[in-house]
Amino acid sequence: MAEKKENKEKTIEEKIKEQNIKKVAVFTSGGDAPGMNACIRAVVRTCSYHGVQIKGIMRGYAGIIDGDFKNMTPRSVSNIIQRGGTILKSARSEEFKTKEGMEQAYFNLKAERIEGVIAIGGDGTFRGAYEFSQKYDIPFIGVPGTIDNDMFGTDFTIGYDTALNTVVECIDKIRDTAHAHDRLFFIEVMGRDAGFIALYSGIASGAEAILIPETETNIDNLVESLDYGWRRKKTSSIVLVAEGEEVGGAIEIAKMVKERMNGRYDIRVTILGHIQRGGAPTCNDRVLASRLGVRATEALLAGERNIMAGMINNKIVFTDFVKATKHNTEINRDLLRISEILSY
Ligand code: ATP
Secondary structure: OOOOOOOOOOOHHHHHHHHOOOEEEEEEOOOOOOOHHHHHHHHHHHHHHOOOEEEEEOOHHHHHHHOOEEEEOHHHHOOOOOOOOOOOOOOOOOHHHOHHHHHHHHHHHHHOOOOOEEEEEOHHHHHHHHHHHHHOOOOEEEEEEOOOOOOOOOOOOEOHHHHHHHHHHHHHHHHHHHHHHOEEEEEEEOOOOOOHHHHHHHHHHOOOEEEOOOOOOOHHHHHHHHHHHHHOOOOOEEEEEEOOOOOOOHHHHHHHHHHHHOOOOEEEEEEOHHHHOOOOOOHHHHHHHHHHHHHHHHHHHOOOOOEEEEEEOOEEEEEEHHHHHHOOOOOOHHHHHHHHHHOO
């Protein structure tokens, strides 16, 4: 009788051994996000665990073009898990979008004998990696690091949770003074294309209204609802405005509301700005960055290419770059309804 052939799925260790990759690199790109350091640490230590050499590339794609690489060991990522920013620095590079820029990048990676790259960044970073993969044979794996949470293929991006907690802490402080002086505050938060930060922090801080790019804003309706609050003895209110709101930023919207309010509220504006990017990552961001960093690196070493590691329902999933960059993450409409009910 013919022997039954076993068709057992290879383990990750077996796949890594089979690929026999000797050297890879890691970089951070686009806007920095708290937790990027925790992810760099995870990538470096996973490589060392599997006996693979790892280079850190400084300043994202700009550093690849300049050949700005440095050796990394488990000790070069000691004591960084709790730090915001990125020890590899981040940058935006127009040059990488050109044929010559990409050619130079490939030349430098080849000269360093780099066989694969971990890219930590946002959708622009993965668009760049995808374009590169169409012309050159060095594989990339992406890890979503951006405070905006606007990536398809993951429930949360690295840095989002920390940014939310920073924003909520700021709003709580503004609420104290708003209440003391019976004021209406317009607070602008980050989110050029997406309202995730505004929506979540607005619910967490009890904002009276949340204006985001995903929904249509009607200033008359906003005035009507603030007026309604005033008539029901609300003396202070907070309106959260995502910076990508299509009617305008917090300054413009506050002006429009003031013109229609007939002095009923004392109106102030605060733009939180870059404070939202900094600070020690939260526990959630550190764990997310660590889990994604390990699994993305193991995927690269096991021969995967041009995909992004994400977390959906607490499970690691991989999404190809085209899907991750072309699809939009939908805002949860139920949260908008909840915020409306709770500001009553
Ligand atoms: P964030 O969401 O925080 O802004 P990001 O990764 O989306 O992060 P971008 O500035 O959009 O930030 O992109 C980072 C870099 O990726 C760009 O500066 C550029 O070097 C590269 N890049 C973006 N799009 C492309 C493209 N189509 N082709 C080549 N490179 C690109």
